[in-house]
Amino acid sequence: MVLLIIAITLGNVVSLVIFLGSKRFWTPQGYLKASLALADIAVGVLVIPYSVHREIQVVLQGEDYNQDQSEEVWRFHPCHVIGPIFAGCTFVSITTIFLLSIERSITVLRPLHKNIVVTKKRTLGLILFSWLLCFFLALVPLLFSRDITLEYNPCSRMCNYAFSPPHQSSDLNILLLFPAFDFSLLGGTLVINLITFSAIRQFCNIRKRLAESETQRISNSPSFSDIRAAKTIVILTLSFSVSFGPVAVFVLGSVLGYQWCDFSFYAFWILTSNSCWNVVIYSVRDRSFRRRTRELFSGKVLKDRRPSVWTERRHTTHCVAVIKDILRPQHTNSAGPAFEIF
Incomplete structure (x- = not known):
């Protein structure tokens, strides 16, 4: 857990410094990636450290520590803050990936209208709206059901939504809002990416024919950097889909009454480890990001x-x-x- 904290925090702080500290990244795409990095930083700075604290207390005081804490679950508990932060940041991540896919799609399909449709002001407004919406959704189970609360789960080693013993089936269905929201955005993201790459394939075929006939390429086609950025967004989408899938299965099983202790641990921590994969993907796919990272650590920019x-x-x-x-x-x-x- 400590190593994961270091990887998530350090990697995303570097991403945030690069995207906000260099004018070449002051673009709608750069602002969206900065929002994604900020959500991942919150996971590494707030969510995982509390799990480390609880595990240390269990080691020092034994398993009775979790039982004593569970008796006070209906009063104010740190999980009442940590839980919505984790859920809200998860929603922010998938919403940001969805917005990134839309931005790349407009760039590829309508390159001449990109600067008119996708502006910095609109992008910042969408980022603010997505953060407010996502954290509101994270609080919906607590606001609309008295039988749902948040507690530290010894199985998953995280703050999870929990039910009081006399609960109704209608209360359980509220939690289905989470996988429904995420899979709806993931499905929309995949559809947008399919449309984008079908257009990229057509542009590549046109370029190939123009190169064979030794004529100039069409002026309204996307650049190679735009195509490479679109491929990076697809990799981010697939990475998040694979990470969120086990959690969605666990939530559905919990609603149906199944108790998967070991599975819940792997599901939630696979999702948590996804917070440090974004930096790895940028480092492999984005040449400008790699160059700016080397400049940042070598001090070349300051000189x-x-x-x-x-x-x-x-x-x-x-x-x-x-x-x-x-x-x-x-x-x-x-x-x-x-x-x-x-």
Whole structure:
């Protein structure tokens, strides 16, 4: 758990610094990736450390510690905060991947309209709306059912939603909202990616034919970097789908009355470990991300930033001086011309 905390926190902090600290990443796609990194940081900084704390207490005080804590589950408990954070960040991750797929689809299908449809202001508004919506959904079981609460589960080693002994079937169905929401977005994301890649395939075939006929390529086709970014979003989608699948099966089994202790542990921690895979995918797929990471750790940007500014100013001053020399009248002898023409 401690190693997972270090990997998630360090990797996503680096991603956040790169996406927000470099102007080349100040794009709608960069803001969405920064939102995804922020959700993963919350998991590494808040969710997993509490599990580490509980496991240490169990080791020091024995299994009776969990039993003593379970008797106070209906009062205020740290899980009442940690649980919604984990659920909300999970929803934010899949919602952000869905928005990334839409942004890439517009870039590929309508490259000429991208800057008009996908703007920074709209992207920031969608990010804010997605965070509010996702955390509201995380609180829905607690707001609309008195028999549902949050407690630390010794099987999954996490804060999970739990029921009081006299519960009704209608209360159980509220938890089905979580897998329904996630799978709806995942299904929509896969459909959007299929449409995007069918268009990419058509563009690639057109490029191949144009290359054979030695003519110029069409001007409204997506660039190679856009196609590579679309493939990266597909990999992120597949990674999250594989990670969320076991949790969805566990939630469905819990609603049906099954108690899968060992399975719940693997399901939740596979989903948690997905928070550090985004950085690995960026590092493998995104060349600009790798270059910016090397610059960040080597300090190259800090050394080159100030000289580049002065070089740009010097070049600008030199160009202005040349223009003045060209336009300045040159006085010559009476036999010569009045102006020297270049």
